[in-house]
Amino acid sequence: MSDLVLDHVSKRYSVQHRVEVKNGWRALRQRFRELRGRTDEFWALRDVSFEVARGETLGIIGHNGAGKSTILKLLSKVTTPTSGEIRIGGRLSALIEVGSGFHPELTGRENIYLSASIMGMRRREIVEKLERIIDFSGVGDFIDTPVKHYSSGMYVRLGFSIAAHLEPDILLLDEVLAVGDATFQAKCLDRINQLHGEGRTIVFISHDLASVERLCGRVLLLDHGQVIASGSARDVIETYWEAGRTRRSSEQLDRSVECSREVEVRSVTCHDASGQEATAFRTGSPVTVRLKYAAHVTMADVIVELYVHSIVAGQYGAWFQLTTASGGNGEPLRLEQGDGEIEFDIDELALLPGVCQLSARIAHQGQPSNKAIDWLHNCLTLRVDPGKSVRGTFYTPHRWRLVRASHRLESERMEHSPLATSSSGGK
Amino acid sequence: MKQIGTIVDGNELPVTGRESTSRTPDSARAGDQVPEKVSEPHPTTIIRAPTLSMKSLAHAMRELFEYRDLLYTLSVHRLKVRYKQSVLGPTWAILQPLLLMLIFTVVFSRIVRLPSDGIPYALFAYSALLPWTYFSSSLSSATNSLVSHFSLVTKVYFPREILPLTYVIAGLIDFLLASLVLGALLVYYHVSLTVHAFMAIPTIAVLTVFTVAMSFVLSTIQVRYRDVGVAMPLILQLWMFATPIVYPLSVVPNRWRGLYELNPMVGIVESLRRVIVQGLPPDFHALGVSAAVSAILLPIAFLYFKRAEATVADII
Numbered sequence: 001m002s003d004l005v006l007d008h009v010s011k012r013y014s015v016q017h018r019v020e021v022k023n024g025w026r027a028l029r030q031r032f033r034e035l036r037g038r039t040d041e042f043w044a045l046r047d048v049s050f051e052v053a054r055g056e057t058l059g060i061i062g063h064n065g066a067g068k069s070t071i072l073k074l075l076s077k078v079t080t081p082t083s084g085e086i087r088i089g090g091r092l093s094a095l096i097e098v099g100s101g102f103h104p105e106l107t108g109r110e111n112i113y114l115s116a117s118i119m120g121m122r123r124r125e126i127v128e129k130l131e132r133i134i135d136f137s138g139v140g141d142f143i144d145t146p147v148k149h150y151s152s153g154m155y156v157r158l159g160f161s162i163a164a165h166l167e168p169d170i171l172l173l174d175e176v177l178a179v180g181d182a183t184f185q186a187k188c189l190d191r192i193n194q195l196h197g198e199g200r201t202i203v204f205i206s207h208d209l210a211s212v213e214r215l216c217g218r219v220l221l222l223d224h225g226q227v228i229a230s231g232s233a234r235d236v237i238e239t240y241w242e243a244g245r246t247r248r249s250s251e252q253l254d255r256s257v258e259c260s261r262e263v264e265v266r267s268v269t270c271h272d273a274s275g276q277e278a279t280a281f282r283t284g285s286p287v288t289v290r291l292k293y294a295a296h297v298t299m300a301d302v303i304v305e306l307y308v309h310s311i312v313a314g315q316y317g318a319w320f321q322l323t324t325a326s327g328g329n330g331e332p333l334r335l336e337q338g339d340g341e342i343e344f345d346i347d348e349l350a351l352l353p354g355v356c357q358l359s360a361r362i363a364h365q366g367q368p369s370n371k372a373i374d375w376l377h378n379c380l381t382l383r384v385d386p387g388k389s390v391r392g393t394f395y396t397p398h399r400w401r402l403v404r405a406s407h408r409l410e411s412e413r414m415e416h417s418p419l420a421t422s423s424s425g426g427k
Numbered sequence: 428m429k430q431i432g433t434i435v436d437g438n439e440l441p442v443t444g445r446e447s448t449s450r451t452p453d454s455a456r457a458g459d460q461v462p463e464k465v466s467e468p469h470p471t472t473i474i475r476a477p478t479l480s481m482k483s484l485a486h487a488m489r490e491l492f493e494y495r496d497l498l499y500t501l502s503v504h505r506l507k508v509r510y511k512q513s514v515l516g517p518t519w520a521i522l523q524p525l526l527l528m529l530i531f532t533v534v535f536s537r538i539v540r541l542p543s544d545g546i547p548y549a550l551f552a553y554s555a556l557l558p559w560t561y562f563s564s565s566l567s568s569a570t571n572s573l574v575s576h577f578s579l580v581t582k583v584y585f586p587r588e589i590l591p592l593t594y595v596i597a598g599l600i601d602f603l604l605a606s607l608v609l610g611a612l613l614v615y616y617h618v619s620l621t622v623h624a625f626m627a628i629p630t631i632a633v634l635t636v637f638t639v640a641m642s643f644v645l646s647t648i649q650v651r652y653r654d655v656g657v658a659m660p661l662i663l664q665l666w667m668f669a670t671p672i673v674y675p676l677s678v679v680p681n682r683w684r685g686l687y688e689l690n691p692m693v694g695i696v697e698s699l700r701r702v703i704v705q706g707l708p709p710d711f712h713a714l715g716v717s718a719a720v721s722a723i724l725l726p727i728a729f730l731y732f733k734r735a736e737a738t739v740a741d742i743i
Contacts, residue, residue: 077584080737085475
């Protein structure tokens with residue numbers, strides 16, 4: 001039995017283009033037409049059909065603008081489809097932006113009543129759950145203080161606490177896992193797992209491929225408002241990521257404009273321990289990044305940098321950087337005219353499972369960050385698979401040794417092994 | 428033509444590629460996100476594009492009933508928030524019509540000397556300002572209700588008519604508070620109530636219906652054309668002078684009376700003054716017009732509102 005059915009659903013939006021018209025009556029009429037929305041239109045979703053069975057956890061992924069948020073809005077009834085229909089069997093709640101509906105002047109307790117009723121809870125139900133909601137939120141004595149005096153952490157916790165007590169048949173999850181601190185995320189995940197265990201249906205719409213893979217049995221891939229792939233999380237994420245890669249190469253390596261181009265980046269590739277080119281690596285495995293360049297003139301003060309970042313953040317929010325400025329004797333690099341290669345060796349990859357992108361930059365030493373000799377944005381997409389250690393925000397290479405034991409002193413140094421990781425890297 | 432969607436109960440419309448669903452009539456009726464009990468068989472909600480019918484009206488009303496708790500909570504919230512950081516608090520509900528009454532009394536009774544059908548001018552003005560303040564303050568805040576709750580409207584679903592309705596309810600509470608002053612004025616001027624005073628109840632009911640209907644229409648238009656909100660103070664000002672508030676109905680020339688009484692506020696304000704202050708029966712003709720206009724306007728306004736509601740989040 002299906003809990004949720006989308007039956008040939010399409011959604012059309014009108015796009016307003018501001019057209020400058022001269023003054024007078026025509027401008028007024030033009031403005032009127034604009035506001036009526038009789039302008040250009042685009043289809044955010046086109047003929048989308050899928051079903052979600054009771055107790056299933058479905059993930060929906062796709063690039064920005066693929067139609068993910070439109071599906072979210074349609075399912076939560078915020079807007080209605082242009083054609084087709086959606087059938088929802090049971091109570092659906094969206095764990096969306098936590099704390100929506102809070103009023104700063106009201107106390108925490110008053111806001112629980114307000115926010116919970118907006119989310120569809122009955123008064124009687126709220127009264128029953130009030131104590132549990134307050135307990136769960138951990139705001140304690142502050143519950144009778146206006147929420148404008150709350151710290152942002154308390155605010156988020158109270159909001160989530162309400163959402164967590166909704167007990168829906170179908171739970172709709174947005175990028176909530178992306179906000180809040182680690183404790184909050186863990187609480188979210190616990191609650192989601194609990195709901196899943198109770199046999200609730202979950203629809204998870206996200207960019208965060210790692211979480212999608214961890215949570216969802218089945219995944220849909222959206223592109224330009226259509227479902228282009230559906231199947232096991234593994235396969236669909238693979239397709240998504242392949243699609244991203246082919247798009248990169250077809251776009252001929254997206255070059256930024258303010259570059260002088262005396263030296264050009266030809267390609268960026270990653271290689272595993274055996275030297276084989278690869279685009280998927282395990283956490284903690286060795287990676288060699290090879291950057292091929294072509295120098296049109298000889299340059300003496302060059303720095304070559306690679307930024308590793310999430311698809312969403314771009315290189316300005318890089319997780320880490322590989323740079324020639326840090327290696328060797330710290331001197332700027334001298335590149336002779338002609339082609340060449342630079343290799344960066346990573347002994348143990350620090351990234352946790354997910355997807356990352358690389359951007360490459362060649363610049364003069366001390367050149368401001370808005371200029372470069374050459375700059376390639378998002379030139380390579382990598383997938384990181386589960387390897388060593390899974391808790392935390394990154395993996396850090398480490399060793400351990402037993403220093404003192406009860407019967408004798410021991411200082412045996414142990415090499416890093418999977419067993420050692422699980423014992424020391426657990427928390 | 429831009430299609431506008433609506434949310435319809437599952438069993439009300441033939442479905443393309445009709446499927447037999449195993450729902451009981453009971454669960455079908457509760458076709459909403461909030462079932463009575465969680466343990467009940469899952470009700471099915473169907474979300475689809477537009478219809479405009481009496482059935483969708485019935486469905487909308489059922490849905491509103493399901494969400495009555497939210498209506499209550501939000502209305503209380505309205506009252507609480509309004510006076511939260513003010514010194515005088517709910518006293519403002521009384522001060523507003525009271526101060527207007529004092530100004531009007533000074534200007535129109537001491538300086539201009541308008542007739543007031545033999546009633547003390549303060550009483551004359553206050554008895555009309557009372558329903559007028561209810562109407563105008565409810566309407567002006569309700570008009571902006573969808574727009575001002577932008578962040579909610581684009582994130583969570585609930586019947587959107589709750590937003591303008593809460594402002595009207597809050598206005599009604601203020602109205603009742605401010606009525607205490609009317610009582611005090613009646614005592615002060617030694618005016619005693621007659622049996623006709625009971626007619627105040629249906630009169631206030633008509634006023635409420637009319638206010639709600641206007642709120643639905645204006646708040647919907649405001650989403651697309653913000654001009655409405657900007658023009659509101661001016662419109663209300665003009666409207667006030669087109670209603671017998673500072674002057675008596677008796678000064679309106681007879682040949683204009685028919686046209687004049689098409690303004691539903693005329694029948695309401697005049698009748699309320701007659702039944703409370705003058706101890707006369709209401710002006711049945713004028714009040715009849717108001718009641719008829721309100722009764723016709725409300726369902727139309729509600730349908731219009733529900734139809735626009737389906738895509739309000741796309742435009743706002």
